[in-house]
Amino acid sequence: MQYYRLDDTADGLVASTDDGVFDLGTAETPIGSFRALAAAAARSGSTIDAIAEAAIETSDELPAGALSAATLPARADEVWAAGVTYEISEQAREEESSEPDIYDHVYDAERPEIFFKATPNRTVGHGESVGIREDSTWDVPEPELGVVLYRGEPVGYTIGNDMSSRSIEGENPLYLPQAKVYDRCCSIGPSVASADSIGDPHDLEMRMSIERDGGTRFEGSTSTDQMKRSCEELTSYLTRHNAVPELAVLLTGTSLVPEDDFTLQEGDTIAIEIDGIGRLENDVIVV
Incomplete structure (x- = not known):
């Protein structure tokens, strides 16, 4: 799975899978950044993909062309x-x-x-x-x-x-x-x-x-x-x-x-x- 931030996404991480592109910021439990995704995985003892897969179930799907607006995917300290x-x-x-x-x-x-x-x-x-x-x-x-x-x-x-x-x-x-x-x-x-x-x-x-x-x-x-x-x-x-x-x-x-x-x-x-x-x-x- 690949994770993106988009220029037109105000507060959400985008996940790209074989099934489509999903805005994790719209999930029932929103994921606003790659840092938040990694933190959730660490707290649960799981992987980032497992956390994202659960969030995708309640996330909005985006058109594949949305990834053309990709910017800095993770703001490292x-x-x-x-x-x-x-x-x-x-x-x-x-x-x-x-x-x-x-x-x-x-x-x-x-x-x-x-x-x-x-x-x-x-x-x-x-x-x-x-x-x-x-x-x-x-x-x-x-x-x-x-x-x-x-x-x-x-x-x-x-x-x-x-x-x-x-x-x-x-x-x-x-x-x-x-x-x-x-x-x-x-x-x-x-x-x-x-x-x-x-x-x-x-x-x-x-x-x-x-x-x-x-x-x-x-x-x-x-x-x-x-x-x-x-x-x-x-x-x-x-x-x-x-x-x-x-x-x-x-x-x-x-x-x-x-x-x-x-x-x-x-x-x-x-x-x-x-x-x-x-x-x-x-x-x-x-x-």
């Missing part, structure tokens, strides 16, 4: 990210950096790279604009599978775009927070797919395209089976000795890296697709 979890990401970081050896050490180390990515006010949804920094000269999107956590436990998966300034990070690895954390630095969506519906998160096809002036400037695909580390391992390191908030998203790294001579420009459109989750699309503005 924090977004975190993992780096250098695919071999191609390690190679790209080494090429951009003045100190390339540190990325090789991270790729082979026992401890993964986990870093803070975004607060709610820095995170946008499907159809909104992501940002590139005005003081950066080399900017790229990083398409990633996101693990959605409720009280530290995985309850679903989403698509994330970990926007990154390669010029700033490449100048000095200690500039990573400035390269990664800024206005509109992260997008999430278009849905949260339940853990039960995804099955194995390490066997999903991922695709990204970047359009400019009516043409395709980048197109590529990969699979999450190329990840060196599992979602479980990355989640374990995030939650160790760390008070993760009630609702969080952990992005798990990228292997779709545009060529070194490519940089995003204002007006570009980035589209990321992952099987079972959907298509996350954002245009680009300078912030």
Whole structure:
């Protein structure tokens, strides 16, 4: 099952199933957000899909076309990210950096790279604009599978775009927070797919395209089976000795890296697709 928020839905979570699209906000016991759904599942010791299935019985059905208005599906208190979890990401970081050896050490180390990515006010949804920094000269999107956590436990998966300034990070690895954390630095969506519906998160096809002036400037695909580390391992390191908030998203790294001579420009459109989750699309503005 997939869960959405829609622009024209004032106070309700939308569930998409094989049988249709349902506004859970109209149920006899309304469900107003993904956070509320996850909380209800935790209280009952059930799954989010089981809670949603019960609510669907008294919910209004929506036309399938309603999902075109999808926006940010869940407002996470924090977004975190993992780096250098695919071999191609390690190679790209080494090429951009003045100190390339540190990325090789991270790729082979026992401890993964986990870093803070975004607060709610820095995170946008499907159809909104992501940002590139005005003081950066080399900017790229990083398409990633996101693990959605409720009280530290995985309850679903989403698509994330970990926007990154390669010029700033490449100048000095200690500039990573400035390269990664800024206005509109992260997008999430278009849905949260339940853990039960995804099955194995390490066997999903991922695709990204970047359009400019009516043409395709980048197109590529990969699979999450190329990840060196599992979602479980990355989640374990995030939650160790760390008070993760009630609702969080952990992005798990990228292997779709545009060529070194490519940089995003204002007006570009980035589209990321992952099987079972959907298509996350954002245009680009300078912030």
